[in-house]
Amino acid sequence: MNFPAGLFPLPFLLVLDFATLAALCVAAWRFPWRQLTAAQINAWLGACVAAMVLWTLKYDARPGLSYHLLGMTVLTLMMGPALAMLAAALVIAVACLMAGGAWQPLGLDWLTSGVLPVALTWASLRLIQRRLPCNYFVYLFLNAFLTGGLAMAAAGLAGVAVLGAFGVYAWDGLLSEALPYYLLLAWSEAFLTGLLMAILIVYRPRWVASFDDARYLKN
Numbered sequence: 001m002n003f004p005a006g007l008f009p010l011p012f013l014l015v016l017d018f019a020t021l022a023a024l025c026v027a028a029w030r031f032p033w034r035q036l037t038a039a040q041i042n043a044w045l046g047a048c049v050a051a052m053v054l055w056t057l058k059y060d061a062r063p064g065l066s067y068h069l070l071g072m073t074v075l076t077l078m079m080g081p082a083l084a085m086l087a088a089a090l091v092i093a094v095a096c097l098m099a100g101g102a103w104q105p106l107g108l109d110w111l112t113s114g115v116l117p118v119a120l121t122w123a124s125l126r127l128i129q130r131r132l133p134c135n136y137f138v139y140l141f142l143n144a145f146l147t148g149g150l151a152m153a154a155a156g157l158a159g160v161a162v163l164g165a166f167g168v169y170a171w172d173g174l175l176s177e178a179l180p181y182y183l184l185l186a187w188s189e190a191f192l193t194g195l196l197m198a199i200l201i202v203y204r205p206r207w208v209a210s211f212d213d214a215r216y217l218k219n
Contacts, residue, residue, distance in 0.1 A: 002099060023085075043078065054069045056095065061178070070155060077144065078208050111158075139211065144197035163178075
């Protein structure tokens with residue numbers, strides 16, 4: 001969301017920054033890096049760069065209200081939640097640096113635009129795997145297309161809720177003018193996520209950690 005530092009109390013932002021740094025250190029320390037192949041590392045770096053491009057193609061309506069695609073569902077389905085959250089932190093930090101923003105809101109940005117869509121995507125994947133048949137089209141249309149749109153809508157709703165809760169903008173204006181644009185972006189996010197995952201599954205299935213031929217094709 002690219003929140004400016006002046007919109008929120010500094011102690012609140014610093015607490016979130018500290019919690020974010022601690023969570024990222026734990027995730028990086030506990031992740032089995034040695035199990036990654038060179039191809040998977042290259043895919044992770046390439047996905048990070050692609051997400052950075054998405055974040056630079058944005059429209060800043062007002063301070064704290066930036067409209068752009070996220071790509072977090074693709075990152076989660078490709079890499080799993082741990083690597084996706086690390087990638088989200090990298091993408092958000094680079095996007096903030098390129099925009100000349102302050103570092104203090106990075107924790108808040110990561111929670112609303114990184115952790116929330118990643119967690120929603122992973123929870124949706126696990127729920128659908130337990131409740132529905134393991135089918136290629138179920139994966140593509142529900143885990144990729146539908147979840148991608150929901151993740152974008154959830155991130156937008158979280159950003160609007162934070163701005164409204166701290167009194168940055170009036171609730172009426174946020175709900176009638178800001179939130180509908182995030183819901184429209186959710187359709188674009190859903191289409192892009194479904195398209196990218198379909199291409200990756202066909203041509204580079206080894207890059208997609210959440211997709212298993214034995215589960216979705218041979219079952």
